[in-house]
Amino acid sequence: MRGAALAPAVLATPGAAQDFDRVGALFADRSVVCHSGEDAPLGLRLDTHAGVLAGSENGPVAMAGDPASPLLQRLRGEAEIRGVV
16 A cells, blocks of 8 residues: 555645645545545545645544544554445
8 A cells, every 4th residue: 555655744744735646546546435525424525635634523634744643544554444344
């Protein structure tokens, strides 16, 4: 899972918005089907950099420089991804 290894570095850098496409493919393959548009669970949109930074109704999911961010834990397989069958 090459994209998952890049996620912490990409989301934590000052130019992250420009580099979002590096992890965007991973999100497109695994997350955007549910996490996009107005019906995204808990309002968490993973189809744009701004959506990732906005987080969900429960708060932030990715914080720059924080390897314990919930989204990064899920990408690394350290936390269970909800809704996966």
